Amino acid sequence: DIQMTQSPSSLSASVGDRVTITCRASQGISNYLAWFQQKPGKAPKSLIYAASSLQSGVPSRFSGSGSGTDFTLTINNLQPEDFATYYCQQYNSYPLTFGGGTKVEIK
Amino acid sequence: EVQLVESGGGLIQPGGSLRLSCAASGFTVSSSYMSWVRQAPGKGLEWVSIIYSGGSAFYADSVKGRFNIYRDNSKSTLFLQMNSLRAEDTAVYYCARDRYFGYWGQGTLVTVFS
Numbered sequence: 001d002i003q004m005t006q007s008p009s010s011l012s013a014s015v016g017d018r019v020t021i022t023c024r025a026s027q028g029i030s031n032y033l034a035w036f037q038q039k040p041g042k043a044p045k046s047l048i049y050a051a052s053s054l055q056s057g058v059p060s061r062f063s064g065s066g067s068g069t070d071f072t073l074t075i076n077n078l079q080p081e082d083f084a085t086y087y088c089q090q091y092n093s094y095p096l097t098f099g100g101g102t103k104v105e106i107k
Numbered sequence: 108e109v110q111l112v113e114s115g116g117g118l119i120q121p122g123g124s125l126r127l128s129c130a131a132s133g134f135t136v137s138s139s140y141m142s143w144v145r146q147a148p149g150k151g152l153e154w155v156s157i158i159y160s161g162g163s164a165f166y167a168d169s170v171k172g173r174f175n176i177y178r179d180n181s182k183s184t185l186f187l188q189m190n191s192l193r194a195e196d197t198a199v200y201y202c203a204r205d206r207y208f209g210y211w212g213q214g215t216l217v218t219v220f221s
Contacts, residue, residue, distance in 0.1 A: 034207040036152075043214050044144075044152065049207040087152055091206040094165045096142070096154040 002026050002090050006099035012107040019075040021102045023088035028068045032092035035064055035073045038101075039084045047086075048073065078104075109133040109210045111202050116215030123192050123219070129185040129202030129212055137180040140206050143187045145198035146214075153198075156187065157206070170196075192219045 003026040013019050023033065031051035036044040046055040048064035051071055061076040075082055083106055088099040115127040127143070143155040156176040158164045164176050175188040185202050199214040 032207075036208070038152075043201055043211040044208070045211070046207070046209045049205075049209060055209060089152070089154075089208065094157075095167050096157070096206070098152040098154070101151050 001095055002029060002093060002097055004088055004090055004097050004099040006086075006088055006102050008102060009100065010103040010105060012105050013078055014107045015078055015080055017078045019078055019082075019104060021073045021086055021088075021104075023066075023071045023073070023099050025069045025071075025090055025092075029090045029092035031067050032090055033064070033066065033071050034089045034091065035062075036087045036089065037082075037084045038087065044087065075104075080106075109204065111204065111210060111212035113200065113202055113212040113215040116200065116217045118218045118220060119192055121193055121219055121221050124188070124190045125192065125217060127187040127189065127200055127202075127215060127217070129187075131183045131185065131202075131204075134204070136178055136183045136185060139204050141176075141178065141185045142203045142206075142208065143174075143176060143185075144201045144203055144208065144211075145196075145217075146201070147195075147198045150198075155200070158185070189217070192217075194219050194221070 033051045035048040038044040142157040173191045201214045204210040
């Protein structure tokens with residue numbers, strides 16, 4: 001199974017900050033990497049697929065990069081509605097696996 | 108507009124069975140990858156199962172042999188038949204489209220208790 005390791009597990013940031021979340025795969029997954037945002041009590045929301053493709057309707061302050069084993073999600077100009085938990089997910093092979101999540105909190 | 112609406116969750120005793128449904132609209136279920144993903148209370152996301160457009164299916168080891176994913180194309184509905192339920196199956200179950208889960212339903216809660 002491919003293990004997905006996210007870091008940090010949590011972070012504190014202020015409105016307007018730039019935030020970077022890292023996701024590392026235990027083996028190469030090409031660009032089969034997706035990112036999600038989840039708010040308490042809500043379903044996850046797709047942000048990024050194919051490592052860097054923005055899902056329709058997602059603000060352009062979100063961006064993704066990487067290939068192989070190392071990936072990043074960057075949020076520029078952090079907005080109040082961006083405080084949430086973020087997950088990465090690989091879809092290169094089965095079982096499909098998620099990272100443990102990164103909680104972005106208000107500083 | 109793509110919409111996914113789950114139903115069928117509830118309280119069930121260990122060893123029992125439950126069938127979840129996911130009503131889809133705004134796209135063609137028969138030509139899409141459709142998955143179930145679950146989230147135990149206070150925990151992260153766990154993929155459960157996927158069905159391909161051609162009907163092939165894959166399962167997480169934790170549910171293999173107990174859960175069955177299938178769909179009714181005429182009703183644009185995805186199902187998850189869950190048998191031999193265990194306490195550790197307690198979770199919110201989401202249906203999602205695509206292998207990268209581009210669209211999600213709102214989820215349905217399954218609670219397995221003794």
